[in-house]
Amino acid sequence: MATAKLAQWAVNLQFSQLPSSVTQAANRSFYNWAGCAIGGSTHPATLKASTALRPFFGQPTSSLLGRSASSQDGKADAQHAALINGIASHVHDYDDTHLETIIHPTGPVASALLAQAEALETPTSGKDFLLALVAGIEAECKLGLTVWPKHYDLGWHITSTVGSIGAAVAVGKLLKLDEEKMGHAISIAATQVTGLREQFGSDTKSFHIGRSAQNGLLAAALARNGYTGSLHALEAKRGWVNVVGAGSNRLEEMVGSLGTIWEVEKNSFKPFPCGIVVHPSIDGCIQLHDEMRERGLVANEDTIESVKARVHPLVLELTGKKTPIDGLQAKFSVYHGAAVGLVMGKAGPAQYEDPLVISQEIVGVRERFEATADGNLMADEADILLTMKDGTVLRKHVEHAIGSLEAPMTDEQLQTKFKDQSMPVLGRNGTAAASKAFRSMEGAESVAKIAPSI
Amino acid sequence: MATAKLAQWAVNLQFSQLPSSVTQAANRSFYNWAGCAIGGSTHPATLKASTALRPFFGQPTSSLLGRSASSQDGKADAQHAALINGIASHVHDYDDTHLETIIHPTGPVASALLAQAEALETPTSGKDFLLALVAGIEAECKLGLTVWPKHYDLGWHITSTVGSIGAAVAVGKLLKLDEEKMGHAISIAATQVTGLREQFGSDTKSFHIGRSAQNGLLAAALARNGYTGSLHALEAKRGWVNVVGAGSNRLEEMVGSLGTIWEVEKNSFKPFPCGIVVHPSIDGCIQLHDEMRERGLVANEDTIESVKARVHPLVLELTGKKTPIDGLQAKFSVYHGAAVGLVMGKAGPAQYEDPLVISQEIVGVRERFEATADGNLMADEADILLTMKDGTVLRKHVEHAIGSLEAPMTDEQLQTKFKDQSMPVLGRNGTAAASKAFRSMEGAESVAKIAPSI
Structure with missing residues (x-):
């Protein structure tokens, strides 16, 4: 019945x-x-x-x-x-x-x-x-x-x-x-x-x-x-x-x-318009961007020595594309997601537009990013170690990525997402x-x- | 491919x-x-x-x-x-x-x-x-x-x-x-x-x-x-x-x-607007109607002594409804299908209208009809023995019902079907x-x- x-x-x-x-x-x-x-x-x-x-x-x-x-x-x-x-x-x-x-x-x-x-x-x-x-x-x-x-x-x-x-x-x-x-x-x-x-x-x-x-x-x-x-x-x-x-x-x-x-x-x-497995890495990179900004630092190919991430194994399986050539491919690239997070502190629709994906600004940082699969991590977890050429070392451990049930997007974040989508249209x-x-x-x-x- | x-x-x-x-x-x-x-x-x-x-x-x-x-x-x-x-x-x-x-x-x-x-x-x-x-x-x-x-x-x-x-x-x-x-x-x-x-x-x-x-x-x-x-x-x-x-x-x-x-x-x-298993019985009854007509006989409760049919077992399983009370139920009644075939020589949409299904003209003949399951018969086969009160005995063996691949409807029969459906509308x-x-x-x-x- x-x-x-x-x-x-x-x-x-x-x-x-x-x-x-x-x-x-x-x-x-x-x-x-x-x-x-x-x-x-x-x-x-x-x-x-x-x-x-x-x-x-x-x-x-x-x-x-x-x-x-x-x-x-x-x-x-x-x-x-x-x-x-x-x-x-x-x-x-x-x-x-x-x-x-x-x-x-x-x-x-x-x-x-x-x-x-x-x-x-x-x-x-x-x-x-x-x-x-x-x-x-x-x-x-x-x-x-x-x-x-x-x-x-x-x-x-x-x-x-x-x-x-x-x-x-x-x-x-x-x-x-x-x-x-x-x-x-x-x-x-x-x-x-x-x-x-x-x-x-x-x-x-x-x-x-x-x-x-x-x-x-x-x-x-x-x-x-x-x-x-x-x-x-x-x-x-x-x-x-x-x-x-x-x-x-x-x-x-x-x-x-x-x-x-x-x-x-x-x-x-979803805080980011790409596969959900990439979200912890992006989240961590945006946090790193924000911390750099507070310290007066910027992320680009000249300032960054290396970025080493430990991620859940599915990340590389599903989003391991190292050299995406357009926005669609970029959605399946943890490298692109991390780079826009570090450089721009955002990963909205604008960060997945074709020209940006192949810009030197992003590609230069993307190439500094390395990801290693770690079976001990959860799917919404990531650990990112940033080493800058000036010797600064920053680390972020994301326990639950933003957008997960444990770390839901705030109303304010939802509004930002809405605006990022609506502005180019309305x-x-x-x-x-x-x-x-x-x-x-x-x-x-x-x-x-x-x-x-x- | x-x-x-x-x-x-x-x-x-x-x-x-x-x-x-x-x-x-x-x-x-x-x-x-x-x-x-x-x-x-x-x-x-x-x-x-x-x-x-x-x-x-x-x-x-x-x-x-x-x-x-x-x-x-x-x-x-x-x-x-x-x-x-x-x-x-x-x-x-x-x-x-x-x-x-x-x-x-x-x-x-x-x-x-x-x-x-x-x-x-x-x-x-x-x-x-x-x-x-x-x-x-x-x-x-x-x-x-x-x-x-x-x-x-x-x-x-x-x-x-x-x-x-x-x-x-x-x-x-x-x-x-x-x-x-x-x-x-x-x-x-x-x-x-x-x-x-x-x-x-x-x-x-x-x-x-x-x-x-x-x-x-x-x-x-x-x-x-x-x-x-x-x-x-x-x-x-x-x-x-x-x-x-x-x-x-x-x-x-x-x-x-x-x-x-x-x-x-x-x-x-389909020559008849009802379950396909009934078709051999209807076909045979229409043939009996036509033969009676040639001999100057009519089928009604006063002229018919009995109608005995041997049919495929599925007929009684799927269409064994003895006393249908409307057109929809009549579609699942071999008794109704046989009766309209014998009395009217047709089983088109008009023969499945509600008033006809409960008319004495049809019910009287329906009650004279008996069907017996015979596992030796094919699904498109039927054998019908009609005994009239005047002593006349007629028999029809339908080897392949009209509408089957072996006995397809003729163009003329398709036209009759078309007209039977279209006339009340157009x-x-x-x-x-x-x-x-x-x-x-x-x-x-x-x-x-x-x-x-x-």
């Missing part, structure tokens, strides 16, 4: 039942998502998708984030807005992570939810929006925990396979579906299993997030109008868990933990307005008014 | 390479599909879907078959037309069957293809249309043969899981994609795995066919505009065959047989025009002009 139980839980969830830590985590997740979607709006993959699909656009009810939303050209019908914002939010691999399942939970859910909220005639309050967002994120993460890790090992992109269902729950909550219709929405979403891991490395990886948002939105729209699916779609012999979940028997347990253990509280945010004023609106959703009277006002 | 080989084959396929038996089979398949989509256009599931999605409709380029296509209200953007025509074409379970895989091949492919052809600015000739249709049907059936039967046993609705890819190939062919873009289209379609068998019995079973048409159409539109997927999406370790095909190793073999063994030639058509003139246009596609100058002219 898991399908029915999930539907019942979602329909009956009240804002007053949400601990403030949950609403805060949900708003941080949404805010981080919005920054990623704005930042990703100018990526070629996002633009290819929107150009290809523009001939199919319906009534422009919903914003394409980052595209001068006050003009008609920056809007689409809700289904296409969900798809395109979903692509944009994931295309830089900079979105959030539910670390237990490596689901990026907010992409599918928020992409569908914002598009639907903007398409409604009645205003959606920020509280109702956050409530629906929490319902959707909890649903997808509980289903992810049910089938993790076999489902992912088999080859499914777990973010999108569970994302369709999370998006349906969130949109269904926003549309105030009753329990039976919510069950049908979950069912229609579950039957659309989108996302093969073979697509990693191609544009289609981001498509998965957009399409799962659209799958869920479509499922809720159909269910709202009486369209039916099996009300045992998750638990039945030939239902979702058995067909794609490799025989997991944890469904009842996970659905039973809804509202007791809140998954959104375990959501984490400029200073647009970014300030967007940042303010998206980070304080709880007080919003009408969510639909936010994006068009930016 | 199966993804690339499939793309290469589809891109290079020429109309002149198609044997006439293939083009004829393709046109018969399309004609049968069109009749089903027109007949299904007034079904509640189709109407619920179109009502729910109308707010999202874009430019009305493409016909919703059966809905007074000359008005704007009877059109939608190509994506929604593909979805809704796809639902309509399957909703009566009356569409075609590739018997080796029980795929219903034309639904996903034709629903996408017609919608796309109508949306193009340049006219699509009937020959180009049939060529694309063949490419799509061959692609999906070869993939179906690759993963059958484990894929279906696991719980996947094979028609829609392979249908997305077939639709992408067909639309990609129509759009004249090059080999690389065709590969991307196949890839983007493959990552959208739609259809759990748990949905059988709900509206969502038909949704699968519509959504797979839409998945393929979307994939081709994205690929056309440069959107990329993995070019090893079918064969890779974490690609389609391994993730959903339960480890089949037949992919290369099946792709290698493209253009040598034509799957569309093996497509079959009326006499519309039906005559539609039947003529859809059954002679090869000579059409512009496919886009057909539906709006009906």
